[in-house]
Amino acid sequence: MLEIIERLNPAERHDAVISLDYDSRKRGRLKTLTETSEDAGLFLERGQVLMDGDYLKATDGRVVLVQAAVEQLTRASTTDPVLFAKICYHLGNRHTPVEIQPGSVFFQPDHVLSDLCRQWGLEVEDVERPFAPESGAYGKQAGGHHHDD
Structure with a gap:
C-alpha cells in the first residue's frame, strides 16, 4: 500500500x-x-x-x-447581485461550506437549503462537479492552491 x-x-x-x-x-x-x-x-x-x-x-x-473528485452538488444562481450577497450571507451564517462563483453558489445537497434558496427566488439545480468551498474568514485565502510547506 x-x-x-x-x-x-x-x-x-x-x-x-x-x-x-x-x-x-x-x-x-x-x-x-x-x-x-x-x-x-x-x-x-x-x-x-x-x-x-x-x-x-x-x-x-x-x-x-x-x-x-466530481460529486453531487446543488447550484443556486441569480443575476441579482444583492440577492446573491444575501443568500451567501445566510448560507455562511449556517456554517455551510460553499463555493462561490460569479452569480452561483455551490453547496452539498441539503433540501432545507435548496428550499431556502428557492424561497429567496434563486434558480436551484443539481449538478455534478468538483467542490472547492471557501476556506472561511480566518482560513487561508481561497481561490488558488494552498500549500503549507
Missing part, C-alpha cells in the same frame, strides 16, 4: 494521483485508491483540508497529486 505521510510544496512532477471528494479531503486518515487502482492510505496531520492540486509525499518517496 502507498502510505502518504506529508504535504509538499508545489512539485514539478507526480508519480500517482488520488481523486477525493470534499468530505474525504477533510480527513487525515483515509484508505483510497490511486488512479491506477493501487491501494493508498493517508496518514496526515488532522485539521487541514486537502485542496485540488495539492502535492503529498509517500513513505517510498513518491509524489502524489490530489484531485478534487
